[in-house]
Amino acid sequence: DIQMTQSPSTLSASVGDRVTITCRASQSIGSWLAWYQQKPGKAPNLLIYMASTLESGVPSRFRGSGSGTEFTLTISSLQPDDFATYYCQQYNSYWTFGQGTKVEIK
Amino acid sequence: QITLKESGPTLVKPTQTLTLTCTFSGFSLSISGVGVGWIRQPPGKALEWLALIYWDDGERYTSSLKNRLTITKDTSKNNVVLTMTNMDPVDTATYYCAHRRGNGVFDFWGQGTLVTVSS
Numbered sequence: 001d002i003q004m005t006q007s008p009s010t011l012s013a014s015v016g017d018r019v020t021i022t023c024r025a026s027q028s029i030g031s032w033l034a035w036y037q038q039k040p041g042k043a044p045n046l047l048i049y050m051a052s053t054l055e056s057g058v059p060s061r062f063r064g065s066g067s068g069t070e071f072t073l074t075i076s077s078l079q080p081d082d083f084a085t086y087y088c089q090q091y092n093s094y095w096t097f098g099q100g101t102k103v104e105i106k
Numbered sequence: 107q108i109t110l111k112e113s114g115p116t117l118v119k120p121t122q123t124l125t126l127t128c129t130f131s132g133f134s135l136s137i138s139g140v141g142v143g144w145i146r147q148p149p150g151k152a153l154e155w156l157a158l159i160y161w162d163d164g165e166r167y168t169s170s171l172k173n174r175l176t177i178t179k180d181t182s183k184n185n186v187v188l189t190m191t192n193m194d195p196v197d198t199a200t201y202y203c204a205h206r207r208g209n210g211v212f213d214f215w216g217q218g219t220l221v222t223v224s225s
Binding site for chain 1: 143145152153154155158166168169202204209210211212213215216217218
């Protein structure tokens with residue numbers, strides 16, 4: 001099974017900050033990686049797929065990059081609505097989620 | 107507009123079998139490439155993919171729970187059913203169903219249903 005490891009687990013930031021979250025796969029997954037945002041009590045929301053393709057309707061301040069085993073999600077200028085938990089997910093071989101990164105207010 | 111909604115018991119006893127139904131609209135599970143998956147999330151913890159069924163009846167299960175899970179579909183009723191046997195308190199979680207797009211990602215999710223396992 002492919003394991004996904006995110007870092008950090010928690011990130012404290014302020015509005016306007018540039019934020020980067022890292023996700024590592026236990027083996028190469030090509031570009032078969034997605035990022036989701038989840039707010040408390042809500043279902044996850046798809047942000048990015050194929051490592052760097054922005055889902056329709058997602059603000060352009062979200063950017064994904066990487067391939068193989070290392071991936072990043074960058075929020076260029078953190079907005080109040082962005083405080084949430086973010087998950088990476090590989091879909092190269094079945095589906096596996098990372099353990100999540102909580103972005104909290106500093 | 108794609109929508110999905112989970113239904114089933116909110117409380118089950120240890121050793122019982124859980125049966126959850128995902129009722130969807132806005133797509134057909136007979137279209138090539140489409141699938142419906144189940145994902146769960148214990149309180150305060152991460153998401154865990156459980157199972158998925160494809161338009162062609164193909165089934166996929168997470169290896170750690172494969173022996174306890176069964177996923178089926180009823181295309182005419184637009185629903186997908188997940189059964190999980192021998193429930194344990196550690197299976198307490200919010201269970202989500204989600205639409206699998208042709209490229210593999212889960213793009214639409216149900217609201218989730220919290221299932222508590224307790225005697």
